Amino acid sequence: MGGLYGLLHVPAPPQLVTLSSCVDRWSGELAELPRDAPVPRRQVEQAVALGRDLAVDAATDGRLIHTDLHYANVLAGDREPWLAIDPKPLSGDPHYEVAPMLWNRWDELAAAPRGIRDGVRLRFHTIVDVAGLDEHRARDWVVVRMLCNALWRLQDPPGVRRQLPTDDYLTRCITIAKSVQD
Known part of the structure; x- marks a missing residue:
């Protein structure tokens, strides 16, 4: 998977939505999250x-990014050994790509002999190393993405109110964000 990043991250065409505009909006939504939301306030503020x-x-935009690159979106191919499918393309930062690899195939991490934290960290470092990414920048993007995922889980669709605003998915988001940090 990490080897695909270099092939996919070519200069972005100008008509794509920019990741900077998205993360600017998401940061505003996160800032408005109520203090009593079932996620650690320190992580929200971070x-x-x-x-x-x-x-x-400036490095947040400019490269074509898939945004949903994970195990289920890569297939063996004929013209290339591996093909990425089902992109949600943006003009963005390749470091943004790491998080989906951490939340997919979660059962494998839960069953890991050394625990979820070590499993997440091993995946994270393997992807960063193979893809030649900057560890600190990738970590920052993972934290932002996981807290945005938690936020979106808490936002009710129009006309629908959840009975309980917490669930295993929120725990997964927080666990991943914590695991990639030293």
Whole structure:
């Protein structure tokens, strides 16, 4: 998977939505999350600060990114050994791509002999190393993405109200965000 990143991250066509515009909006939504939301406030504030910094960073835009690259979206192919399918393309930062690899195939991490945290960290470092990504920048994007995923889980669709705003998915988001940090 990490080897595909270099093949996919070519200069983005100008008509694509920019990741900086998305993360700017998401940071604002995260900042408005109620203090009593069932996610650690410290992590919300960290994700808001990181997101705001990334939104104004010139390196946040400019490369074609898949945004949903994970095990189920890669198939063996004939013209290439591996083909990425089902992209949600943006003009963005290749470091944004790591998080889906951490939340997919979760059962394997839960069953890992050394525990979920070590499994997440091993996946994270393997992807970063094979793809030649900057560890700190990839970590920042994972934190932002996981807290945004938690936020979206808490947002009710129009006309629908959840009975319980917490679930295993929120725990997974927080666990991944914590696991990639030292």
